[in-house]
Amino acid sequence: MMRVVEAWAGAPLRQFREATHVEALLLLRPDGQVLAQDGLGRPSAVMSACALAAAIHAAAGALGRSVDGQPFREVHYAGARRQFYLTALPSGTGPLLLLAVFGADGSLGLLRAYADELRVALAQGGATPAAPPADLEQALDRSLATLFGGAPR
Amino acid sequence: MTPFRPVLTGLARTRGVRAALLVDARDGVLVDAVLPTGLRADAVAALAASVFGKAGRSVSAAGDGHVTLVEIEAEAGRLVVVGDVVLVLAAVADPRSSVALTRLALRQAWEALPR
Numbered sequence: 001m002m003r004v005v006e007a008w009a010g011a012p013l014r015q016f017r018e019a020t021h022v023e024a025l026l027l028l029r030p031d032g033q034v035l036a037q038d039g040l041g042r043p044s045a046v047m048s049a050c051a052l053a054a055a056i057h058a059a060a061g062a063l064g065r066s067v068d069g070q071p072f073r074e075v076h077y078a079g080a081r082r083q084f085y086l087t088a089l090p091s092g093t094g095p096l097l098l099l100a101v102f103g104a105d106g107s108l109g110l111l112r113a114y115a116d117e118l119r120v121a122l123a124q125g126g127a128t129p130a131a132p133p134a135d136l137e138q139a140l141d142r143s144l145a146t147l148f149g150g151a152p153r
Numbered sequence: 154m155t156p157f158r159p160v161l162t163g164l165a166r167t168r169g170v171r172a173a174l175l176v177d178a179r180d181g182v183l184v185d186a187v188l189p190t191g192l193r194a195d196a197v198a199a200l201a202a203s204v205f206g207k208a209g210r211s212v213s214a215a216g217d218g219h220v221t222l223v224e225i226e227a228e229a230g231r232l233v234v235v236g237d238v239v240l241v242l243a244a245v246a247d248p249r250s251s252v253a254l255t256r257l258a259l260r261q262a263w264e265a266l267p268r
Contacts, residue, residue: 107206109181109199116196 002038003147006093009036012121021116023082023147024101030054030088031136034143035096043144053086053099076108084113090121155185156267162187163265164242167258169250171230175204176241192245197232200242205234222256228233231255235263242266251262 002017004010009027013036017025024039026046032054040046056075064072074087081104089096098118100111157175164173165187172188174197181199190192209220224231226248233255234243242263246255 105179107179107181107199107203109176109183109195110203111199112182113193113196113199116193 002036004036005143005146006035009091009122012118013038015121016114016118020099020100020102020106020111022102022106022111026050026053026097026099028053028097028099030057030095030097031140033136033139037147039101043147046144046147047140049099053097055114056086057088057097078104078108080104083108085117087115087117089110089122092124092134096122116121157185158187160262160265160267161185164244164258164262167244167254168259169247169255170244171247172197172245173262174198174201174242174243174245176236178202178206178236178239178241188245197243197245200239201232201234202236204232205236205241205243209238222259224252224256233259235259240266240268 002010002014004013013025013027017038022039025037026034026040026049027036028034028050032050034046034050039048040049060075061071064070074085077084083102083104083106085100085102085108087098089098098115100115102111161173161175164170172186172192172194173183174186174194176182176187176198177184181202183195183198186198188193204225205220205223208223212218212220221235228248230248231246231250232243233246234241236242242258242259244255245264
């Protein structure tokens with residue numbers, strides 16, 4: 001079941017999920033703060049995935065600037081049983097990252113096509129750019145609490 | 154430019170054909186294309202490969218062997234696709250273009266692809 005922190009992102013993400021049949025997806029800020037997730041059951045799995053996705057995005061950006069003069073926009077990994085696709089999406093509240101996990105026989109091209117549609121939908125979403133949180137750890141805890149219930153630690 | 158461009162260019166010159174695309178059958182990623190501006194090549198490529206792949210699985214499940222051609226007719230055009238498990242070749246054609254001519258050109262282009 002999809003859980004979202006930012007309500008405006010819910011409908012576009014559900015449409016993406018239904019169109020692509022991905023096994024799991026995460027929407028997060030580049031600092032690792034989760035905004036929505038589907039398919040990752042435990043908070044610890046979400047935290048780990050967000051941290052790793054943020055780090056991969058940062059590293060890919062640095063590598064892109066080094067070899068191409070501009071950050072790489074997306075990363076794709078094809079494993080034996082699963083693939084993942086990580087891409088940056090602009091939104092009304094600032095840049096976001098989408099991590100999608102899909103099966104080995106899934107179509108990267110199809111995923112990218114629907115990610116382009118999601119990119120358009122999210123770019124119109126959100127009222128104002130979100131200011132960087134004063135306390136990132138608290139912001140991360142609040143996001144997880146919103147997704148999984150319970151009081152922030 | 155890929156080695157496939159001359160074949161795609163020839164296909165796109167067929168009367169009624171608006172675009173010719175060569176797509177990775179597994180990933181749905183565009184390999185090369187000859188097309189007019191404004192066409193969402195990546196999306197058409199991914200959908201063409203997906204439709205061809207799904208049709209292939211359906212045909213195979215029905216015991217009818219391998220799919221040889223898939224054609225989708227829409228209000229404003231036709232999408233005609235041939236391929237195999239590695240590559241998919243798609244043509245986007247005008248709705249009133251000759252069905253037979255498009256299919257013939259597509260099959261000839263498929264045979265002419267350097268592989």
